[in-house]
Amino acid sequence: MNYYCYVCNMGVTKTEIFTEQQNRVADLAKAFAHPARVAILQLLIARKACVCGDLVDELELAQATVSQHLKELKRIGIIQGEINPPRVCYCINPVVWQEAKSAFGGMLDSFADISCCN
């Protein structure tokens, strides 16, 4: 993928003009930027253990769609999957979850309630 037009930049996020940190925050935020992914993360936490395809039963989404969201969450790194045939068990990746905590925490705490136009 990513065979895009080199003449214009339309529709393409210009990652190179932002800092590493800004791009990472944006990526971590994407894990939470779709209600289905929020629901998946909440289910994984509530179960305190790996869940597999019952995510499909809980959510009113097709198996292919759930799988696609899981793939995105894995790409970001916030969840990990363990193959346990014929199932695959998913759970939160504690290291990346901690990273998200720091990243959002740092960002959110940097605002000290001082706005000019209150």
Next chain:
Amino acid sequence: MNYYCYVCNMGVTKTEIFTEQQNRVADLAKAFAHPARVAILQLLIARKACVCGDLVDELELAQATVSQHLKELKRIGIIQGEINPPRVCYCINPVVWQEAKSAFGGMLDSFADISCCN
């Protein structure tokens, strides 16, 4: 907008099958889900005051693009703009910022480091 195909649901987020809270978290996360918006929010915080179109100078993005990101941030509610002709000053909306803090905080703290596949 939103004149989409009623037969299929392709490409359309099925907001109705998720809770109010899940949809709101997802929406708030969108404020941080693009590096340009992260950069804009960081600039607004660093200045401790409203900034106008110098955002365009700071970021290597066209004015129209910055304006579009500001519009999205305003839609979410996390920033507010005060018209001060011919400028518009933007700043963080403290109420919504606090909402984001609670929402992400609640979500992030709900995971207690217990994963089955560590």
Next chain:
DNA sequence: TAAATCAATCGTAATATTACATTATAACAA
């Protein structure tokens, strides 16, 4: 071996997002 199960992948269809040039608007200054 054959059937069943589960999840990933592929293909496709549609909307959403990102980016920018251009145009419009609104206020002030000359």
Next chain:
DNA sequence: TTGTTATAATGTAATATTACGATTGATTTA
């Protein structure tokens, strides 16, 4: 009134995302 300045809105082009049916592959069970 006319010009200047700053911002918003519009139009357009391209990629990204979301969703799902169908297929594939891997493994277990009968």
